[in-house]
Amino acid sequence: MNVPTSYVLILSAVLFILGVLGVLVRRNAIVMFMSIELMLNAANLAFIGFARANQNLSGQVFVFFVIAVAAAEVAVGLALIVAIFRTKHSIDVDQISSLKG
Amino acid sequence: MSAESYFALAPLIIFLPLAGLLINLGLGRRLGERFAGIVASSAVGLGFGVAVLQFLALQAEPEGARVVVAEWIRIGDLAAPWALKIDSLAVTMLLMVTGVSTLIHIYAIGYMHEDVRFQGDPGRYTRFFIYFNLFVAAMMVLVTGDSFLTLFVGWEGVGLCSYLLIGFWYEKGEGGIGNALAGKKAFVVNRIGDLGFLLAIFTAFWAFGSLRFDEVFQAAEQMGPAAAATTTVITLFLLVGATGKSAQLPLFVWLPDAMAGPTPVSALIHAATMVTAGIYMIARTSPLFELAPASANLVALVGAATALFAATIAVGQFDIKRVLAYSTISQLGFMISAVGIGAYAAGMFHLITHAFFKALLFLSAGSVIQGVERGHHHAAHAGHAEHFDPNDMRGMGGLRGRMPVTFAVYLVGSLALAGIPPLAGFFSKDEILADAAEGHTAVYLLLTAAAFLTAFYIGRQVVMVFFGKPRSGAAEQAQESPAVMTGPLIALAGLAAVGGALNFPGLHSLTLFLEHTLEGLHAAEFNPLVAGLSTGLGLVALGLAWTVYGRRALQAGDADPLSRGLGSLFTALNRKWYVDELYDWLFVRRYVAAAGWLANTLDGRFWHDWFHDTFLARSFRLGTRWLSEGFDLPVIDGAANGLAQLVQGAAARLRTVQTGYVRNYAISVLVGLLLVMSYLLFR
Numbered sequence: 001m002n003v004p005t006s007y008v009l010i011l012s013a014v015l016f017i018l019g020v021l022g023v024l025v026r027r028n029a030i031v032m033f034m035s036i037e038l039m040l041n042a043a044n045l046a047f048i049g050f051a052r053a054n055q056n057l058s059g060q061v062f063v064f065f066v067i068a069v070a071a072a073e074v075a076v077g078l079a080l081i082v083a084i085f086r087t088k089h090s091i092d093v094d095q096i097s098s099l100k101g
Numbered sequence: 102m103s104a105e106s107y108f109a110l111a112p113l114i115i116f117l118p119l120a121g122l123l124i125n126l127g128l129g130r131r132l133g134e135r136f137a138g139i140v141a142s143s144a145v146g147l148g149f150g151v152a153v154l155q156f157l158a159l160q161a162e163p164e165g166a167r168v169v170v171a172e173w174i175r176i177g178d179l180a181a182p183w184a185l186k187i188d189s190l191a192v193t194m195l196l197m198v199t200g201v202s203t204l205i206h207i208y209a210i211g212y213m214h215e216d217v218r219f220q221g222d223p224g225r226y227t228r229f230f231i232y233f234n235l236f237v238a239a240m241m242v243l244v245t246g247d248s249f250l251t252l253f254v255g256w257e258g259v260g261l262c263s264y265l266l267i268g269f270w271y272e273k274g275e276g277g278i279g280n281a282l283a284g285k286k287a288f289v290v291n292r293i294g295d296l297g298f299l300l301a302i303f304t305a306f307w308a309f310g311s312l313r314f315d316e317v318f319q320a321a322e323q324m325g326p327a328a329a330a331t332t333t334v335i336t337l338f339l340l341v342g343a344t345g346k347s348a349q350l351p352l353f354v355w356l357p358d359a360m361a362g363p364t365p366v367s368a369l370i371h372a373a374t375m376v377t378a379g380i381y382m383i384a385r386t387s388p389l390f391e392l393a394p395a396s397a398n399l400v401a402l403v404g405a406a407t408a409l410f411a412a413t414i415a416v417g418q419f420d421i422k423r424v425l426a427y428s429t430i431s432q433l434g435f436m437i438s439a440v441g442i443g444a445y446a447a448g449m450f451h452l453i454t455h456a457f458f459k460a461l462l463f464l465s466a467g468s469v470i471q472g473v474e475r476g477h478h479h480a481a482h483a484g485h486a487e488h489f490d491p492n493d494m495r496g497m498g499g500l501r502g503r504m505p506v507t508f509a510v511y512l513v514g515s516l517a518l519a520g521i522p523p524l525a526g527f528f529s530k531d532e533i534l535a536d537a538a539e540g541h542t543a544v545y546l547l548l549t550a551a552a553f554l555t556a557f558y559i560g561r562q563v564v565m566v567f568f569g570k571p572r573s574g575a576a577e578q579a580q581e582s583p584a585v586m587t588g589p590l591i592a593l594a595g596l597a598a599v600g601g602a603l604n605f606p607g608l609h610s611l612t613l614f615l616e617h618t619l620e621g622l623h624a625a626e627f628n629p630l631v632a633g634l635s636t637g638l639g640l641v642a643l644g645l646a647w648t649v650y651g652r653r654a655l656q657a658g659d660a661d662p663l664s665r666g667l668g669s670l671f672t673a674l675n676r677k678w679y680v681d682e683l684y685d686w687l688f689v690r691r692y693v694a695a696a697g698w699l700a701n702t703l704d705g706r707f708w709h710d711w712f713h714d715t716f717l718a719r720s721f722r723l724g725t726r727w728l729s730e731g732f733d734l735p736v737i738d739g740a741a742n743g744l745a746q747l748v749q750g751a752a753a754r755l756r757t758v759q760t761g762y763v764r765n766y767a768i769s770v771l772v773g774l775l776l777v778m779s780y781l782l783f784r
Binding site: 020023024027032093094096097098099100101 | 756763767771
C-alpha cells in the first residue's frame with residue numbers, strides 16, 4: 001500500500017488544528033484535555049509518517065515516549081481537575097481565573 | 102654697693118607700686134582696710150626710698166644712666182626696648198611724685214575710711230588703693246621713659262587711672278551719673294590732646310628714624326636748619342598733647358569736672374602729678390623746643406593766657422574744690438609759660454613747690470569738707486537735717502575755731518600760693534616772673550596780673566571758709582580731722598614753708614642739678630624790683646579780699662559781695678566764661694548729631710533696615726523660595742515622581758494581560774508559535 005507521505009502529514013495537520021480549536025473554543029476542562037490528547041496524537045501521526053518515509057524506526061520509538069508522557073500528563077491533569085471540582089463544583093475553565101492580575 | 106650700682110634698682114620704682122596693687126587685689130578685701138592702706142602707702146614709700154637711692158647714684162655719676170628693663174618691640178629698623186632714663190630731670194620728678202604720693206596715701210587711709218562710710222559702700226575701700234597704686238606705677242613709667250613710646254605708655258596709663266578715680270563713685274553725682282560723666286569728659290578731652298601727642302611721635306619717627314629721646318635730639322641738632330619746619334610741627338603737636346594733659350587753653354575743661362573724684366585723687370592726680378606731666382614732657386623735649394622758637398613762644402603765650410583766664414574764673418567759684426581746680430590750671434599756666442620762655446629750671450622749681458602747697462590745699466580742703474560733713478551728721482542726729490552741699494563755701498564760715506590744725510596748714514598753703522615770702526611759692530613764682538621780665542613783656546604782664554588774682558581768690562577762700570560766723574548748722578558742729586589726716590598735712594605745710602630752699606637765688610641748687618640733663622640753662626639773677634612788685638601786689642590782693650569778705654562777716658543766704666559790685670561780670674566768672682556751653686554748642690552737639698545720623702540713619706535705616714532686611718534678606722528668601730518651589734518641587738520631584746508614575750501606569754496596563762483565563766494564554770502560545778514558524782520558514 002503506497003500511501004504518499006503528504007497525505008499522512010495533511011491528516012496530522014488537520015487533526016492538530018482540530019485539537020487547537022478544541023482547546024481554544026471549548027470551556028469544559030475534560031474536553032480541553034481530549035483536544036490536547038488529539039494534538040499529541042497528531043504529532044504522533046506525523047512521527048510515524050516520517051519514520052515510514054525515511055525507513056527509520058527512531059520515529060516509531062519516539063511515539064512510545066510521547067504516549068508515555070501523554071499518559072502521565074493525563075493522570076496528573078485529571079487529578080488536578082478532580083481537585084478543582086471539589087472546591088469549585090464546576091470544571092468550566094472560565095471560572096478558574098483567580099490568578100487574574 | 103657703690104653708688105652707681107643703685108641705678109640698677111631703678112625698675113623697682115615701677116614694680117613696687119605694681120606689687121602693692123597686686124597684693125591688695127588678691128588679699129586686700131580679706132585682710133581689711135588698715136592692711137590695704139598700709140600696703141599701698143608702703144609700696145609708694147619704698148618707691149621714695151628707691152628714688153633717694155637714684156639721687157645718691159646721680160651724685161656719683163651726674164650724667165645719669167640708661168637701664169634696660171625688657172625687650173619689647175623689634176620690627177625691621179624699629180627697636181624699642183623698655184628702658185629707663187635716670188637723669189637729674191627724671192630723678193627730680195621721681196622724688197617729688199613718690200614723696201608727695203606717700204603723704205597723700207597716708208592721708209587717704211583716713212579720708213577714704215570716712216568717705217566710704219559717708220557714701221555707703223565700705224567694700225570699695227580696697228579698690229581705691231589699687232587704683233591709686235596703679236596710678237603711681239603709670240606715673241613712674243611716664244617719668245622714667247627713655248623714649249617717646251615709653252613716655253606715652255605712662256601718659257595713657259595715668260589718663261586711665263584718672264578716669265577710673267574720677268568716676269570712683271560712678272553711681273553718684275548729678276542725676277546718678279554725674280561722676281561717670283566727669284570721668285568720661287576727662288578721658289575724651291585728654292584723648293584730643295593725646296592725638297596731638299601721637300602725631301608728634303609719628304612725625305618724629307618719620308623724620309628722625311628713632312623714638313629714643315637721645316637719638317631724636319641728636320638727629321634734630323645735626324640736621325639743624327633743614328629740619329626747622331619738621332621740628333616746629335613736632336613741637337606744636339607736643340604742645341597740643343601738653344594742653345590736654347596739663348589742662349591749658351583750650352583743653353582745660355575736664356579738670357574742674359574732675360573734682361567729682363575723692364579729694365586725695367584731686368590732690369595727687371589733678372594737682373601734683375598727672376597734670377604736671379605736660380610740663381615734664383616739654384622740659385624733656387627741650388632740645389626740640391630750642392630748635393623751634395616759634396613753638397616755644399606759642400607755648401609761653403598759651404601758658405600765660407591760661408594763667409590769667411583760669412585765675413579770673415577762680416574768683417567767681419563757690420565750690421571749695423573748684424576754686425582750687427582753677428587755681429591749679431592757672432598755676433600750670435605759670436609752669437607752661439616758664440618752660441615756653443626757656444626757663445626750664447624755674448618751671449620745674451614751681452612744679453615742685455606747687456605740688457607741695459597745692460596738694461596741701463586740696464588735702465586741707467578735703468579735711469574741711471569732711472569736718473563739715475561730720476558736723477552735718479551731728480546736726481542731723483540732733484534734729485537739724487538740712488539739704489546741703491558740703492563743698493559749698495557759702496555754707497561754711499568760722500571754721501578757724503572748730504578746726505584749728507586744718508586752718509593753720511591751710512593758711513600756710515594759701516600764703517605759699519599767693520607768693521608771700523619766705524614761703525616756697527614766692528621763690529618759684531618769682532623766678533618765673535624774673536625770667537619773663539627779661540625780654541618777654543607780654544608774658545610777664547599776663548603772669549603778674551594772674552598772680553594778683555591768685556592772691557585775691559585764695560584770700561577770698563580763706564576768709565569765706567575760716568573767718569566770720571558759721572553759716573550753717575553743719576559748720577557750727579564741724580569737727581577736726583584725725584591725726585592720720587592732719588599728720589601728712591603738717592608735713593606738707595613744712596615742705597611748703599621751706600621748699601624755697603630748693604633753688605634759693607644765689608645757691609641755685611636745682612638749676613645746677615638740672616643742668617646735667619637740660620643744657621644751656623641759665624639762672625636768672627634775683628630781680629628785687631620784680632620780687633618787690635609781686636610781693637606788694639600779693640599783699641594788696643590779700644588785703645582787698647579781707648576788705649570785701651572779712652570786714653563784715655557774711656551771713657547765710659547773702660549774695661557774694663563781689664557780685665553786687667561786678668554784676669553780670671561776676672555771673673560770667675561764676676559760669677566759667679560760658680566755655681563749657683560754647684564747647685557744647687560748637688562741638689558736642691554737632692558730634693552727637695553726626696553720631697546720631699550715622700547710627701540711626703546710615704547704619705539703622707539704610708544699612709540694617711534696607712540693605713540687610715529688605716535687599717539681602719528678601720532677595721535671598723525669594724531666591725530660595727524659587728529654588729524650592731519653582732525648581733526642586735516641580736523638576737526634581739517631578740522627575741522622580743513622574744518616573745514612578747510611568748512605571749505604575751505601564752504596570753497597570755501590562756497587568757491586564759494576565760486575565761486568568763487559560764484559553765487566552767493558549768491563544769498567545771499559538772500566536773507566538775505561528776510567528777516563530779513563519780519567521781523560520783520564510784527567512
